[in-house]
Amino acid sequence: MVAPAVPELTEELLNESIEARTETLAALRELGPPDLVQLIKQAPRNPGKQIGVYHHVTGVDASSSASWQLGSDSVVQVPNNVSNHLTAGLLKYFHTTGRFASGINLFEKLRSKNVEVSSLLAKVLLMGNEEVQAVRVLHDSIKQSPMDYVMLDTQAEFLKKKALNPNTPELKQERLKMALGCADRSTVAAPSEFGTWARLAEVYVSMEDWENALTTLNSCPMFTYQDKDAPMMPEPKEIFLPTLPETRLDEIDSEPESKYGEQIHPSLLSLRAAQYRGTFKQAYSILTEMTAKIGWDQLLKIRSNVFVMEEEYRSESKPAPGPQGDAEKRSASTDVLRGSPGPPINGDDHTDDGKSATGESTAPTLVAENGVTDSGAEESVEKPSHTVTPEEVKGGNEDAEATEEQLSRFNNKRLCERWLDSLFMVLYEDLRIYTIWRTEMAQYRAQSLHYKKSAEEWEILGSLAERLHHQAEAVEAFRACLSIRFSPKALSGILADFEKDKNTRETVASVIRLVTWQYRWYSEFSPELLLTIRTLIEDEGAVKVRSIIQATTVLEEEVVM
Structure with missing residues (x-):
């Protein structure tokens, strides 16, 4: 047969x-x-x-009626004419193929019928390095539709990127202030959209305004991720x-079998951040970016300056000793939520260091092959104490009496949303495992010992380092994984490093392996790999890239274009 x-x-x-x-x-x-x-x-x-x-x-x-019910990306709450799966796919197509002229021509025609399309036209113009024309399009269109949140967000994103490499510090601040104005206005235009608040938080992070960044992040409307x-x-x-x-490649064909029998420490399997999708994943990325820039201890300090902490809320909510007279009954919730002014910037005016009474963790501890762990590494990451959430305040005793002096310190504080409080706990676990890993590796290297992990464990550690914005450590873990067995995730992780270093041969070899793996296991087409090849051709020339591919030998299997 x-x-x-x-x-x-x-x-x-x-x-x-x-x-x-x-x-x-x-x-x-x-x-x-x-x-x-x-x-x-x-x-x-x-x-x-x-x-x-x-x-x-x-x-x-395309003939199906379902083509007019496309929905939108997981971070878009309400799909519209310019924020849906179809427009996102078109933008990705133009970005991947580099056919910007076709995209500009398409959106120019549609723009004459609907001014909303101007945001899409501007995005394609920016992809094609037509910045001046893109700014003109946005400027003219904002006049016609001043509260179009997608156009405002496009402006904010452009200005934030232009502030990354300014000629002078003054120019950076000027561009960031302009981006702040656009981002702030977009939250007014679309207060229920996660993307507008996330952009505003990102601008505050770029401005190093940490308290406002954290407060804005707390204001993001979160919603459940809907998978395909x-x-x-x-x-x-x-x-x-x-x-x-x-x-047919031995390393790819043997990959599924080689996974069986690999030992994975329970602490690595329990990292919840790896499961985040949609709005929670993006919010966590903003939080980890702040941590990478200012450190965990400083982030905890700013957190305690911005939000009402559980311990202080409980202590301040207790009735004060002595006669109260006819003082009005008040509670922490009414003081925090009564429209107090915004907090000072960057936590410079506060003395609370956010220290927790208990710094120990009951979670499983990452250990090396010898079964020994360094308790000092585990204790170096302080466990965050809990904040007070709006749900706890609503369910508490609203009639508790307190003096004006006791509650005055709450005037500049906010109630932390439960999801953000949970994100801090998840981040703590990520940092704890990461710190133990790096400390153990340093100790092994000092003793000239080999630090052994299974391929799956190295893959998880690489993803962990990547989440925490430690790219060099992520590449190190991914390389260790690939030295044991083939892993498409690990190879994708170091591909960007090859591109950054302009390592053309390694980039081509990685793309060949990844394309072969996708073809072998009937995976979805990857536009990112096509973009990598297109970028290589633009930088090195089609003849050189073709010659490298034709000359590349992967495990005695010659791949010919």
Whole structure:
């Protein structure tokens, strides 16, 4: 029997894939999962015996009515004409292929009918380094639609990027102040959108206005991440994935088997930040950027300056001794929420250092192969104390009496949202594990000992360092992972390092391996890899890149373009 050239999943019961798909139709949110292709096989000599097989194919049917219900990215609350999956896909397409002239031509035509499209036109112009024209488009369009939050956000993003490499410090501050005005105005135009508040927080981080950055981050509207619609199918009887000749590489073929038996420490599996998606992932990235710039201790100090801490709230909420007279009954919640002025910048006017009464953690501890850990490394990262959340205040005793002097210090403080308080605890665990890892490695190197971890553990540690904005340490961990076995995640992690160092041969070799892996395991097409090749061709020339690919040998398998 000739083996099929496409993947085949054999049904346990005839037509069960069709029935499962029909049952899930009502629960689909957007375009739904990839299209289902089901076939019924029947032997010529035994017509009564039928076997059902199926597979999925990707692609969008433009004739379907679902094309006008595209939804939006996970950080967009309400889709509109310029913020949806279709426009995001178009922008990514123009960015990946470099066909900016086609994008400009398309959006110029649409702009004549709808001024909202000006933000998309400006973004494509900026991609093509047409900055002057992009600024003109935004300037003219803002006059017509002054409260278009997407255009305001586009302006803020552009100005923030222009402030990264200014000629003078004064020019940097001037650009950041302009970006601040645009970002602040966009939050007024779209107060329910996460992106506008996140942009404002990013601008404050660039201005090194840490207290306002933290306060703004606390104001971000968060919502549950909605993943793409995925096929929900019963367990198949058999799975057949044909192996094409051009995808046969020993390191890739052996990757799934080599994962079995790898030991992973429980503390690495319990890092919750790795599971963040959507708004929570972006908010966590802003928080880790602040930590990378000012340090964990300073961030805790600023946190205690900005938010009402649990210990002080409890102590200040207790009735003060002595006669109270006819003083009005008040509570911490009414003082904090009654419209007090904003906090001073950067925590310079406060003395509370945010120290926690208990700095120990009950979580599992990362240990090296010898089973010994350094308690000093674990204690070097202070465990954050809890803040007071709005839910706790609402559920507390609102009739507690306190003196004016006791509550006056709350006037410049805010209540921390529960999700942000949780993010601090998650960040603490990330920092604790990272610090233990780096301390252990330093100790092993000082003793000229080899620091051993499994490939999966190195991959997790690389992702951890990447989340905390320690790129050099992330690359080190990813390289250690690749020295044990092939890992697409680790290779993707060091690819950017190759590009940064202009290491053309290593970049090409990495792209070849990643494309082969995706092709071998029927993964989705990666626009990032196409962008990498396009950038290489622009920098080095098509002839040189083609010659490198043709001359590249990967594990005795010659890959020819």
